Amino acid sequence: MNIELIHTEADYQAALRRIRALWEAEPHTPQADELEIWSMLVNKYEEEHFPIEEPDPIEYLKIRMEELGLSQEDLVPYMGNKGNVSKVLNRKRSLSLQMIRNLHRGLNLSLEALIAEPIQAG
Structure with a gap:
């Protein structure tokens, strides 16, 4: 067993091949x-070179609404109120701390996703 740290794309590809060979x-x-x-x-290596961005809270909220049939x-x-919901979903208003707490507690939505930096409306 000759295991070395992964420093390059070539090292990464070789490691993936070795994993496939050992999979069973x-x-x-x-x-x-x-x-x-x-x-x-x-x-x-993947965490360092291919980081996953935190989801936008509004997109996250829309996706969860669809998944939950809301x-x-x-x-x-x-x-x-309806106005707050509309403003938030149309990026005219940010989620308030109270809204975030309520969505997390009431719908079990991810706090991390709800507090992420929103994408600004263009």
Whole structure:
């Protein structure tokens, strides 16, 4: 087992090939241990070189509304009134701290996604 840190794209591709070769390793074997080490190294490289942006809170809210089958009217109890809901969804108003708390508690929406920096309306 010759494991080295991943520094380059070539190292990364080689590590992915090795992971594919070890994918069917039986648990509690040296091959399974090697697979786990390579996976951790690849994960670290990907976090550093391919970071995932936090979602925009308004897009997140719209996606969750669709997934949960909610209408704008369903958000009124969490956001105060229809005008607030409309303004927020149309990026005319930011989510308030109280709205964020209500959406998180009432609909179990992600705090991290709700407090992310919104994309400004163009």
